[in-house]
Amino acid sequence: MSWLPAPSTGPRVILGCTGSVATIKVPELARKLQERGASVVIVPTERACHFLKCQAKVEMASSRGPVRGGLVSFIKPERKATDNGELRGSDSDDQNSSSDHCSQCGRRTPIRGRKQTDDTLKSLYPDLNFVLDSDEWAVWNGRGDPILHIQLRDWAQVMVIAPLDANTMAKLAQGLCDNLLTCIVRAWDSVRPLIFCPAMNTHMYKHPLTMRHTGILKELGYIEVCVMTKRLACGDVGAGAMAELDNIVNAVMQELPGAHRVSHGPF
Amino acid sequence: MSWLPAPSTGPRVILGCTGSVATIKVPELARKLQERGASVVIVPTERACHFLKCQAKVEMASSRGPVRGGLVSFIKPERKATDNGELRGSDSDDQNSSSDHCSQCGRRTPIRGRKQTDDTLKSLYPDLNFVLDSDEWAVWNGRGDPILHIQLRDWAQVMVIAPLDANTMAKLAQGLCDNLLTCIVRAWDSVRPLIFCPAMNTHMYKHPLTMRHTGILKELGYIEVCVMTKRLACGDVGAGAMAELDNIVNAVMQELPGAHRVSHGPF
Amino acid sequence: MSWLPAPSTGPRVILGCTGSVATIKVPELARKLQERGASVVIVPTERACHFLKCQAKVEMASSRGPVRGGLVSFIKPERKATDNGELRGSDSDDQNSSSDHCSQCGRRTPIRGRKQTDDTLKSLYPDLNFVLDSDEWAVWNGRGDPILHIQLRDWAQVMVIAPLDANTMAKLAQGLCDNLLTCIVRAWDSVRPLIFCPAMNTHMYKHPLTMRHTGILKELGYIEVCVMTKRLACGDVGAGAMAELDNIVNAVMQELPGAHRVSHGPF
C-alpha cells in the first residue's frame, strides 16, 4: 500500500495547506498542477480539512461535481534501498496494490491489512491525493514501519504551502513540528525549493511578527509568493490575500526547470 | 443569531482567560466589569474552561447560585458595512433573536438553525457571555459566513487577558495563534488597548523566558498589570499571583477615558 | 493516593519522553535507572504514548513479558508544609494506600475516590510509574487539589528527557508549556540538573534551528547528552540517533554525586 502517486516524468509536488479560508482554492490549485503534469500529494493541517470539506459541498452542488477521475493511479511504494532490513515490507499489501484503485476513477478501495484512517476527504475528492496526520500515526506500529513525513520529503522534488496561515507560519519560523505538514518542513533540506504563499486577514498580516516570520523563512532559503491587496473573505480590504493560483503554479514550475517542457496530459 | 452583546454606552470588552487557577476568579471579574457598565465577552482557552466549570460548582454550592440574570440581552449582530454581499446574513435567525433569551434570567434557549456547540459554560453562567473555539468553527461553513475572531476584534474597544498563563504568554510573544483567543490577539491592532495580567506558579514566573516574553508583549504596545507576591494556590510563596480584581478593573477603565463616567446600573 | 514512588535513599528521577521512535527504549532506560537504585517517574507526551504502547506489544511477544514486578511500592504523598490548609488532604485515600498495589507484582488496583484516567500504560508496564497529561487535569477539581506539575518538580532531584524530539525541543527553547512534561520544565529551577537527549531523523537534526535550540537549552543550564551518528529507524544514515542508554544512565548518575554509592537492589 503506497501513500505516493505513481512515478511520472512530471515533477513530484507536496502541496501543504493550512487553516486559512483560501484553502477552499486548494483542490483547484492541485488540479492546475496536475494538468501541468505534476504528481501532487496534498498535506492539510487538521484545520485545513474543515475548509476542504466545506468546499467539497460547493463543488458537489455545482453541476460538474468534484470527480474528475482517471488522473491518478497508485502503485506500490518505491522501496528505499536499505541493507539492514529495518524497513518492514508489507508484501501482502503490495501484491494487492493493483486492485487498490479503480483504474477509471482513481477511487481507492479498502485493502486488506490497511489501517483505518479518516477517509472522508479521500472520498470527497477521488481525483486528489491526501495524506493526513492520522495516516502518519496509523501506519507506524513498530520498528521498520514507514515514517510518512520522511517518505514524503524523500519523494518530493518541490514543496509548496498554499495557503500558509499566520499560525503555521509562526510554527515554521520557530521550528515547531506537531503535525505531518510541519514535520515534513522540519525534515526538508535547503537544496530543494520550498515555496510559501501567505494568506491572512489584513490585520493579522500587519502584525509586526508577520514580517519577522516571513524574514526568517526567507533566510532559511524558502521562496515567498507574496500576498495581494484586495477585499478579503472577512469583508476587510487590505494586504493579506493569497496570490492568484496561476502565479503559484508558475512559481512551482519555475523552480523545476525541466517541468515546463512536460506537456503531456493526464499520465 | 449574534455572538455579541447588545450595544451600550459602556465600553465593549473582550475578557480572555487561560489555563491558570486564577481563572476561577474570571466570573467575578466579568461581573465587576459589567457593574461598571461594560459589555463583556469572555473568550476562554480550552484549558481555562476546566477551571470555569469547577468554579461553577463552587458558586452553585454557595447560597446565591451563579445566576444573577437579567443583566444581558442579546440582539442581532451589528452588520458590517460591506458592498460585496460576502457577509452572509442569517435572516431567519435574526427574526427569532428576541426569543433567544429569557428576559428575566438571560438564559439562552436553542434557536432554529443554530449550530450546536459546547453550551455547558453558557448554561452554567447564564449572566455571562462566552465565545469558544468550537463556536468559531461551527459558524463557518462556507464563503460569507462570519469569521468570529475578526468580528470580535472589530467589535471590542479593549481587550484584557486575565489570567495570562505562561503558555499563552509564550504563544502571544511568538505569534502563535491556534485558538480563538490567540487569533483575536494576532488580529488586534496597536491603536486599541490590550491589557495582560500574568498568573503563574512562582517557579514558572522566575524562568528567564517569562521576562523575555513580557518584554516582547510590552514592545508590542500591550499593557501589563503586574503579578503580586503572596502564597499561591500550590502552597508556594512568591511572585506570580494575578493582580487584585479591582486593580484589573481599574486598569481597564483607565484605558477607556469615557468609561468611568458611565454610572448607570445593569443595562 | 500518591503519584510519587516511595521515598528511597536513591535519587528521585523524572524521565520525560517525547514522540520519537527512540521512546521504545524508555522502559529499558527506566529499568536501568531503577536497577541503580533510582525512583523513576515517567512523564510521556501524548505522542510518546503511541510508541510506549507499540513497544509493550513487542515485550509481551517476547518470552519474559514486560512485568518485572515487585520493584515499586507506592506510599502516601509527602505532604507539603503549608499553614493555610489549601492543600486538600485526601485522607480516605491515604488510609487505603497500602492496598493500592499488589506487593508481589506492583500492579495497582483501583482505589476508592480515585479519578479515572488513561490507565492503559500503567497496566501494560506494572513495574513502571507513569504520570500523564490526563492525570494532571483529572486530579484538579477545586482549590486545594494537587497541581501535579508542581508536585513532581518539587519531588524530583534530577530530570532527564530522553528522547527529546525536535518539536518538544523547540517548545522548551521557547517557553511553550501545553502539556505535563513541558510544564514541569517551565517550573524547573536552574539549581537541579536537567539532562536532555535529542533524537531525530538526520534531516531534522541538520535543520539550522536545531543548533539554535540546543544552544538556548544549554544557556538555560540544561545538560546535553549528544546524539550519535548511525543508521536511523527511517533507514537514513547520519547524526540524530539518541545516545546509548548506558551513557544516559551515567549522565544521570554523574549529576547526583551520592547516587553511585547506593548499591542495594530493588527497594
Ligand SMILES: Cc1cc2nc3c(=O)[nH]c(=O)nc-3n(C[C@H](O)[C@H](O)[C@H](O)COP(=O)(O)O)c2cc1C
Ligand atoms: C513514526 C514516527 C517517528 C517519529 N520519530 C521522530 C524522531 O525520532 N524525532 C523527532 O524529532 N520527531 C519524530 N517524529 C515526529 C514527532 O512525533 C512529532 O513532531 C510530534 O508531533 C511530536 O510531539 P511531542 O513533541 O509532543 O511528543 C516521529 C513521528 C512519527 C509518526
Ligand SMILES: Cc1cc2nc3c(=O)[nH]c(=O)nc-3n(C[C@H](O)[C@H](O)[C@H](O)COP(=O)(O)O)c2cc1C
Ligand atoms: C473561518 C476561519 C477563517 C480563517 N482564515 C484564516 C486566514 O485566512 N489566515 C490565517 O492566518 N488564519 C485564519 N484563520 C485562523 C486559523 O484557522 C487558526 O489560526 C488555526 O488554528 C490555524 O491552524 P493551522 O495553522 O494548524 O492550520 C481562520 C479561522 C477561521 C475559523
Ligand SMILES: Cc1cc2nc3c(=O)[nH]c(=O)nc-3n(C[C@H](O)[C@H](O)[C@H](O)COP(=O)(O)O)c2cc1C
Ligand atoms: C491545576 C493546574 C493549575 C495550573 N495553573 C497555572 C497557572 O496558574 N499559571 C500557568 O502559567 N500555568 C498553569 N497551569 C498550566 C497550564 O494550564 C498549561 O500550561 C496549559 O497547557 C495552558 O493552556 P492554555 O495556555 O492554552 O490555556 C496549571 C495547570 C494545572 C493542571
